[in-house]
Amino acid sequence: MKVFNIDHGSAIPLHLQVEDLLRDLIKNPEYQEGKLLPNEVALAKQLGISRNTVRQATNKLVFERLLVRKKGVGTTVAKDNITTKLDKWSSFTHEMGEKGVTFRNYELDASLVDADEEIRRLFNITRKSKVVKLERLRGLDTGPVVLFISYFHPRVGLTGKEDFTQPLYDMLERTYHTVAAVSKEGISAILADKELSEKLQIPVGDPVLFRKRVVCDPGGRPIEYNLGFYRADKFTYTIEIERG
Amino acid sequence: MKVFNIDHGSAIPLHLQVEDLLRDLIKNPEYQEGKLLPNEVALAKQLGISRNTVRQATNKLVFERLLVRKKGVGTTVAKDNITTKLDKWSSFTHEMGEKGVTFRNYELDASLVDADEEIRRLFNITRKSKVVKLERLRGLDTGPVVLFISYFHPRVGLTGKEDFTQPLYDMLERTYHTVAAVSKEGISAILADKELSEKLQIPVGDPVLFRKRVVCDPGGRPIEYNLGFYRADKFTYTIEIERG
DNA sequence: TCATTGAATATGTATGGACATATAGACATA
DNA sequence: TATGTCTATATGTCCATACATATTCAATGA
Numbered sequence: 223m224k225v226f227n228i229d230h231g232s233a234i235p236l237h238l239q240v241e242d243l244l245r246d247l248i249k250n251p252e253y254q255e256g257k258l259l260p261n262e263v264a265l266a267k268q269l270g271i272s273r274n275t276v277r278q279a280t281n282k283l284v285f286e287r288l289l290v291r292k293k294g295v296g297t298t299v300a301k302d303n304i305t306t307k308l309d310k311w312s313s314f315t316h317e318m319g320e321k322g323v324t325f326r327n328y329e330l331d332a333s334l335v336d337a338d339e340e341i342r343r344l345f346n347i348t349r350k351s352k353v354v355k356l357e358r359l360r361g362l363d364t365g366p367v368v369l370f371i372s373y374f375h376p377r378v379g380l381t382g383k384e385d386f387t388q389p390l391y392d393m394l395e396r397t398y399h400t401v402a403a404v405s406k407e408g409i410s411a412i413l414a415d416k417e418l419s420e421k422l423q424i425p426v427g428d429p430v431l432f433r434k435r436v437v438c439d440p441g442g443r444p445i446e447y448n449l450g451f452y453r454a455d456k457f458t459y460t461i462e463i464e465r466g
Numbered sequence: 467m468k469v470f471n472i473d474h475g476s477a478i479p480l481h482l483q484v485e486d487l488l489r490d491l492i493k494n495p496e497y498q499e500g501k502l503l504p505n506e507v508a509l510a511k512q513l514g515i516s517r518n519t520v521r522q523a524t525n526k527l528v529f530e531r532l533l534v535r536k537k538g539v540g541t542t543v544a545k546d547n548i549t550t551k552l553d554k555w556s557s558f559t560h561e562m563g564e565k566g567v568t569f570r571n572y573e574l575d576a577s578l579v580d581a582d583e584e585i586r587r588l589f590n591i592t593r594k595s596k597v598v599k600l601e602r603l604r605g606l607d608t609g610p611v612v613l614f615i616s617y618f619h620p621r622v623g624l625t626g627k628e629d630f631t632q633p634l635y636d637m638l639e640r641t642y643h644t645v646a647a648v649s650k651e652g653i654s655a656i657l658a659d660k661e662l663s664e665k666l667q668i669p670v671g672d673p674v675l676f677r678k679r680v681v682c683d684p685g686g687r688p689i690e691y692n693l694g695f696y697r698a699d700k701f702t703y704t705i706e707i708e709r710g
Numbered sequence: 711t712c713a714t715t716g717a718a719t720a721t722g723t724a725t726g727g728a729c730a731t732a733t734a735g736a737c738a739t740a
Numbered sequence: 741t742a743t744g745t746c747t748a749t750a751t752g753t754c755c756a757t758a759c760a761t762a763t764t765c766a767a768t769g770a
Contacts, residue, residue, distance in 0.1 A: 235752080235753060258720090261720055262720075271754080272756070273756090274753095277722095281525070292720085293720070293761065293763075294719075294720055294762035294763035294764075295721080295762080297720090297721080481723075507749095507751095515724080516724065516725045516726060517725095518725070519725080521751090521752095522723085536733080536750085536751075537731065537752060538731075538734075538749070538750055539732080539733055540749090541750085541751080
């Protein structure tokens with residue numbers, strides 16, 4: 223059993239230490255299955271801090287809907303988080319597979335990079351945090367069609383050394399227990415710059431379909447920020463209606 | 467100027483009273499434009515409560531990203547919330563308008579109903595809450611194409627008496643200051659039951675494209691739960707790829 | 711047997727105080 | 741002019757304490 227300790231001398235605020243400690247603690251299967259967490263008073267005493275500080279930490283997890291407090295009973299790990307798991311969510315690979323189209327990777331590169339301001343805000347992480355960046359150039363046998371650039375939230379725990387050739391969301395679910403449930407996305411069109419033209423093998427200035435996508439887990443917490451650049455001549459992402 | 471008062475005798479917890487008070491307060495344009503809110507110590511003193519209670523209230527709004535606290539400076543209303551407002555988000559009416567297709571309403575009915583369990587969980591509201599339900603049957607001149615059923619979060623403030631013939635998200639933004647920024651959606655296919663077949667004017671058992679959509683404001687808070695039932699023979703919602 | 715009471719226990723609410731730390735502005739200095 | 745320093749101010753962190761209220765369960769009593 224892991225020993226939980228609080229460092230009163232540390233520069234890290236106590237409530238943040240407790241928060242991390244709790245995040246670790248509730249990974250334990252018995253808590254996942256519904257066991258009551260140590261009660262606030264006991265936990266405070268055990269850690270040598272005040273109950274208020276414990277609450278400050280748990281408050282955050284409660285807000286994130288990781289924990290559920292019940293007056294007179296105790297605190298447990300939330301069962302099935304927030305949004306009804308939507309009926310269908312499929313990765314790009316699956317969508318294409320269902321259409322009978324086979325994709326291949328032209329380039330694939332993963333690395334650990336600093337998070338820029340946009341990503342920091344989106345993921346709500348600090349300046350010091352590193353994120354895994356995944357760049358994938360994918361297409362048909364006849365040539366590349368789409369360039370994906372993905373950034374993953376540190377919470378997921380990727381190292382950048384993973385095998386990214388398998389379907390991404392399957393891998394996240396199986397290996398990292400991270401379920402991609404919903405996404406927010408916006409679509410617009412841009413012109414190909416030099417880099418895009420080279421990668422997608424189109425002239426500079428050609429139209430490119432640009433899709434931003436934030437993939438979230440069932441609790442609505444972001445796990446991936448994904449930029450997709452599609453050859454507009456090869457790919458349409460539309461709502462279509464036939465005239466009656 | 468509205469007088470803010472706290473009722474110590476009320477059954478409603480003080481921090482909730484303060485929370486409501488703040489929600490009202492920050493609707494004031496000067497705060498929307500960045501003016502510092504009254505500082506915590508002064509506010510506590512003015513309301514005759516402790517600073518911690520004030521913080522308990524502001525904490526919630528900070529969590530919701532409505533407020534931003536800055537150490538040594540003060541607290542302000544959050545400017546442009548959370549997710550980078552995605553580049554493009556358009557309502558169904560707009561999407562169709564851009565394609566040069568004109569839609570008409572075949573049926574339109576709004577009412578106040580009890581929220582079922584799914585909606586309560588999605589909106590995080592209590593059993594007692596009523597929600598506005600909007601049912602719209604829309605289509606081309608040649609016949610109905612899609613049945614929309616929408617539920618609106620009570621926070622939006624709809625009564626059910628609104629003019630729903632105008633574009634929905636425009637109306638929400640202009641009249642209710644609710645910005646629909648992002649949505650989460652899932653798509654699946656179902657078979658038409660009796661009700662659907664009658665409304666969409668198709669045989670029972672015909673395929674129907676079923677779309678669940680949760681529309682959220684820029685802070686990620688749900689404002690609408692939307693079910694869309696599309697005639698699959700008239701409407702496709704797809705990712706298409708052309709063979710090279 | 712069954713309903714009521716009451717104790718134990720957990721979270722919910724609220725107070726009041728203390729010191730730490732980041733910020734902006736005024737001021738003094740090189 | 742540029743730089744550093746001091747200070748007032750506001751939030752950040754943390755504590756000890758008290759009482760309210762919901763829940764559970766065992767003991768009690770009709």
